[in-house]
Amino acid sequence: MTDAPMSWAEQPSTARFRKGVSDAAPALGLSAAVIVFWELVIRLFGVPSFVLPAPTAVVASLAANWRALAVAAEATAIEVLFGFVLSGIVGIAVAIVIVRFERFGRAVYPLIVLFQNVPKVALAPIFILWFGYDLAPKILLIVVIAFFPVAIDMLAGLQSVDPSFVSLMRSVGASRGKIMLRVRIPHSLPHLMAGLKVAITFSVIGAIVGEFAGANQGLGYVIQFASTQLDTPLIFAALIVVSVLGLAFYYVVEFAERWLVPWAPKFDPVQAAG
Amino acid sequence: MNARVMNVKVAGTAGSDSRPAAPVDPAPPHIAARGVAVDFRIEERRQRVLNDINLIVPKGSFVSLIGPSGCGKSTLLKVMAGLIAPSEGDMRVAGLSPQEAVKARLIGLVFQEATLLPWKNALENAAFLLMTADETIKRREAFERAAAMLRLVGLDDADKKMPSQLSGGMRQRVAIARALALNPEVLLMDEPFGALDAITREEMSECLLDIWERTGKTVVLVTHSIDEAVFLSREVHVMGTGPARIIETLPISLPHPRTEDSYADPAFAAAENRLRGLLIESHRRRRP
Ligand SMILES: Nc1ncnc2c1ncn2[C@@H]1O[C@H](COP(=O)(O)OP(=O)(O)OP(=O)(O)O)[C@@H](O)[C@H]1O
Ligand SMILES: [Mg+2]
Secondary structure, three states: OOOOOOHHHHOOHHHHHHHHHHHHHHHHHHHHHHHHHHHHHHHHHOOOOOOOOOHHHHHHHHHHOHHHHHHHHHHHHHHHHHHHHHHHHHHHHHHHHHHHOHHHHHHHHHHHHHHHOOOHHHHHHHHHHHHOOOHHHHHHHHHHHHHHHHHHHHHHHHHOOOHHHHHHHHHOOOOHHHHHHHHHHHHHHHHHHHHHHHHHHHHHHHHHHHHHHOOOOOHHHHHHHHHHOOOHHHHHHHHHHHHHHHHHHHHHHHHHHHHHOOOOOOOOHHHHHO | OHHHHHHHHHHHHHHHOOOOOOOOOOOOEEEEEEEEEEEEEEOOEEEEEEEEEEEEEEOOOEEEEEOOOOOOHHHHHHHHOOOOOOOEEEEEEOOEOHHHHHHOOOEEEEOOOOOOOOOOOHHHHHHHHHHHHOOOOOHHHHHHHHHHHHHHOOOOOOOOOOHHHOOHHHHHHHHHHHHHHOOOOEEEEEOOOOOOOHHHHHHHHHHHHHHHHHHOOEEEEEOOOHHHHHHHOOEEEEEEOOOEEEEEEEEOOOOOOOOHHHHHOHHHHHHHHHHHHHHHHHHHOOOO
16 A cells, blocks of 8 residues: 555645644634634623523533533444444445346335435434334434435446446456446445445434434433523533534544545545635 | 358458458458347437448457447447347357357457556556456466566556556556456457557557567457558458448558558558548448
8 A cells, every 4th residue: 555646645744734734724713703703792792691602601511511421422422323334334235236236226216215305304203102212213213314325425436437347347257246346346435435424424413313302311312401401501512512523423434535445536625616 | 160151251352352362361260240230229219330240350360440430340349349249140259159258268358448447556457357357366376467468568667556647558558468468369459549649659559569469369459540550450441331331351461570660661651541542431421
């Protein structure tokens, strides 16, 4: 792997770090400005804390409840982890089956798209009804929400293989299964990683929604409990923890992408837009 | 058996319309098409793309297919490679059906785009089809053969380079090495140098000629370049459209071994002019 064409990896780490800081600086600056403005508005107009807490109040709540929030975060993280992994497996399997068994795929594909239009959030109470308050209904909810982007992106990857490649494989007598394994699946990895990045954010949403519908632990439960107590600062504190958790998961997936598919084209959102 | 009968027939026709004994090819036919037709179904309509193709490629010969764009050259090559089954007629490769020839690993393919796997380096790419074709081959042996082929195509120290680090010409060399690593009897090439600049193209032509002279493989080359066809081939089959058939088979009497000096040979210019004339004719006939 020493010769991998990774412009990212070829940069020395200090340069990478400096670039990271300078990339993040505008976003951090803007956030700081918003927070200061927010604090000022709350103090100037005397907005009550249960309507909208000041940033300082949120931080105070975060400090006071950090142990409970950590326990809740762990419960949510476990749901996200299991749900996400299962979403990945289901999404990949669906895509491979659709491509490999064409006829079956043609029958199944419209049904999957149709199912995608069912508001998945509305399924949460049903899953609670069927599977109780444990891990299972949350994982199931995450899977029905998050497998779709994985399946769609993987499908696009499997189908975007250059037909010349398929011809080459067939010209040496390779079976469809072998073409799938050796060419289509590796070729679709960059697409798959894009789908997984969407899926991981959907997984966090799925976990929180599942906890709203019925749970006795997790960050979604904390948010709901806090709202019955009109403890708005705690709601915001929990939201911050959810965001950090989501961000951490997202970067784990992105790191995995760099490691698994170093040949994938790099995406720079700003350059792409400009 | 069939192929032999046909050889007599077609060789007779080819000989009769030019000088009688010019391309003396005592070699047995290696690729033989008899009355090959291909229909494509496009939105419920059948469209005939190839019609009554009769063609003989002697063993160890180098032939080119040339003709207007869309006339069906690639389709004919795909029939030879067993990728498309003919709707009518019979295609034989080394006396076998193309499917059997594929199973016997007689066929090597090269396309216009190198189509290398971006996650494998040059050496792995060159070994890839060989390892797919032969599950029992040792990794080491496959790599050794691939490395030898990379040297043969003039890529001596690019083994570890990834496709994204190679130029178009180098990528195409890897694609040729990949086909050669299979040690096929027949090399089918579809505009292999079509995406390269003029000078790289000439370099690659010379490289290919050198390989052909050294390995004695049967080569079928699809090209749009008249120069390339004349410089490389023993015979050029000119195809016409509507639906495609072979309108003329032109033997190239340019002496072997061919070098850069061959371009200056009067025979070169003569063949080139004749070919240009045939192509213009074929383009004119395309209109109605
Ligand atoms: N899979 C297919 N289905 C339907 N029609 C096809 C298919 N492949 C090729 N054709 C048609 O067959 C004709 C011949 O195509 P082919 O690719 O063999 O031409 P060609 O001589 O190789 O052209 P070029 O020089 O541009 O490469 C074209 O009219 C094309 O539209
Ligand atoms: Mg073509």
